Amino acid sequence: MEPGFWHSKWDTQQIGFHQNEVNPLLIKYWPRLNLNNLVNTSVFVPLCGKTLDICFLAELGHEVIGCELNETAVEHFFTENDLSYSTSRVGELQKFATEQVSIYQGDLFSLSHEALSSQEHRTIGAFYDRAALIAWPEEMRQDYVQKLAALIPPKSIGLLVTLDYPQEALKGPPFAVSNDWIMANMAEFFEVEILSCEDVLSENPRFIKKEVPWLTESVYRLIRRG
Template structure:
């Protein structure tokens, strides 16, 4: 997915991935990570997700990265948050109390900006990439996250040949093969979500599962 793909989606507000509520799987599973209040949590490809608000409400300092300026500005305006914007080398840092978002490309985000991160949350980030770019994303995530940081990863899986992504299908096997070099991986939960996703039913996708993993950065 080239940046123009996402810029076009945000410009035309074709943002079917955006949920109008906090992701229930985040609510159900975040406590199991035992992240202490005051910790810093990184949210790659954060969009304007309400999950950022949930994480802030847990007493965490939230640090997102999002390509689209429209998404970032809508996050702060939708939630009626005053924000400061500061231009950095390749990114613009938008900041309010407890939520900071680096607007720009995740692949050029310098790792030193995240050196005090101890947690992370990936919903619709890993699955936003086709296979080759997904491998690059895993390498970049591993580069950005400090050793021992703990995160929640939410994925979707379905027969990829039935649909062109995004979202792309990511199997348990793919995760084990491509992520276990960098992360300890524990599958926390898998459920059949086909009935909750009419757009998949309409395109005759025969099955669809959503999974939640606990990841710990090795090192």
């Protein structure tokens, strides 16, 4: 989506995607990524919003590096979690940082690999995408995948959470992303393994109200090739 779409969602607090608890799929599947050797690396969280999932990852000992377009979202993340932060300019983005969490505020496409690999951060060894891939309409999704792949080092291990449903039944976001789309468009950059695929229609009133006939949520383990 265009930046204006997301800014207006944050301005009017229409943020139905935000969860007031840590995502249960992160709690369940993160330990299954076997990241034991990677606790001292950082985790990249693209399109992070103000998700509490950042806090969960930080509490595991990771440094967490997010990227979020909207300044209010970033400020709210830090103030709502009682974290005092410093700010600095990094190219076209603004960096909000505590010792363990940094969020680059601005357009992901303006974030550079150099910023993420600077000595201010531990090396990125993992990444987490919940409601980021599915936030892009199909015509922008491939660019996002390429940008994500360019930002993280080879061998980084990631958890990806997607939704799939008949796209004609509902206007995104979230957009439907099928297993076929993932295999056709992500396998060039990532080794892809599906960890689960569950029917989640009954938990999503917006989809029921719009009479979407089915809705599945999938979890993938990705490894950046190279």
